[in-house]
Amino acid sequence: MKKYDVAIIGGGAAGLNCAMELANSKLSVCLVEKEVKNSNDRTWCFWEKGMGKFDHILFNSWDRINFYAKSEMERLDLQGYTYKMIRSSDFYSYAHSIIDTASNIDCVKAEVTDIVESANEILIVTEAGEIVADKLLNSVIFDKPNLDKYNYLVQHFGGWFIETEEDVFDEETCTFMDFRIDQKDDTRFFYVLPLDKRRALVEIAVFSNDVMNMADYDLAIQSYLDTYIQPGKFKIEEKEIGQIPMTDYPFHKANTARHVRIGTAGGWVKSSSGYAFKRITDRAEILVQGLLDNREVNTTSSGFHRWMDSVMLKVISKNYTGGKEIFESMFSKREPSAIFKFLDEENNLLEDIRMMYSAPILPFSRAAIF
Ligand SMILES: Cc1cc2nc3c(=O)[nH]c(=O)nc-3n(C[C@H](O)[C@H](O)[C@H](O)COP(=O)(O)OP(=O)(O)OC[C@H]3O[C@@H](n4cnc5c(N)ncnc54)[C@H](O)[C@@H]3O)c2cc1C
Secondary structure: OOEEEEEEEOOOHHHHHHHHHHOOOOOOEEEEEOOOOOOOOOEEEEEEEOOOOOHHHOOEEEOEEEEEEOOEEEEEEOOOEEEEEEEHHHHHHHHHHHHOOOOOEEEEEOOEEEEEEOOOOEEEEEOOEEEEEEEEEEOOOOOOOOOOOOOEEEEEEEEEEEEEOOOOOOOOEEEEEEOOOOOOOOEEEEEEEEOOOOEEEEEEEEEOOOOOOHHHHHHHHHHHHHHHHOOOOEEEEEEEEEEEEEEOOOHHHHOOOOEEEOHHHHOOOOOOOOOOHHHHHHHHHHHHHHHHHOOOOOOOOOHHHHHHHHHHHHHHHOOOOOHHHHHHHHHHHOOHHHHHHHHOOOOOHHHHHHHHHOOOHHHHHHHHHO
């Protein structure tokens, strides 16, 4: 049986980013994915300074955002950052255009059912046979983590891609967060991502373990459109629904020298915000560079940043105060570029402390101490 240098389980955002980084390298790679990935099963948004490696497949991007706080709208310049949007279908086809032509990568369509790690190799059991590799990058959670001791909150969302009959949207500016809606004792906001004057993704995001269904989202979106957008006649072109687990569970602790968890399974989702796509692309690059140089690299946030994330997640999940109050307070006191830098964990200690002080201090102190 052929032994691969690297096996990757899951051909989603993390697996494909790692596979692209490994394409045409000296390492032999096997990518195992159970589905044919060609549909638009999610729309990724992220911010980035300047040019990025996926700019040629962006669906849209904005240099200005609207933020609605206390029913006032603020139009904010992103000062060098751009808010970018990629449709997963474009990302999958671009990634496969690289991976499928790389001479060192085999793609296997099969469901992985078991992983057996031994001293010399790692065995990946699939319905279609077994694969042997020296190292495994795994983006699938096989054993349900015990979350009893950890903070956990589901970010769930539903949205409509709509097309209006009249010009309605300002295509230069997206609505990043609109907190004017009833918070219903959790954290919920709308975002509006215009593609042009007549087309936009209008989506509600809710941070709550009471997950809603599409019919609930439909009602909320219709009400938001009637109240705040008044789009006139429109048609729904597509609907999106999804969930992102937000938790401070230490997924990385299960890693071994052979078996490294990546993506959501590796704890690469920012636990306090649910943003993951940019972190996944950055961390895949670092991880693969380590493999190519044959050195161990760390793709986990620092202990301090994980602690800060835990505190913020605890504040929101235990409802010490709502996400609305936290983001309203931050956006009223700090520039978006400073907030992005903070969420990207690129601040120094002093800047991080300043940022924490721009959020409501009592709930944060309570979460940090108790
Ligand atoms: C609808 C939605 C929208 C999102 N939007 C954003 C956003 O705007 N910005 C952002 O930063 N983050 C966003 N996220 C969060 C995050 O970026 C995504 O969840 C991202 O896809 C996570 O990448 P991943 O590789 O960990 O998981 P996935 O992309 O889900 O990939 C896992 C892959 O593993 C495969 N698989 C599963 N089980 C097996 C098995 N047993 N054998 C073989 N293959 C298997 C699956 O088919 C899948 O292709 C969103 C998430 C969702 C669900």
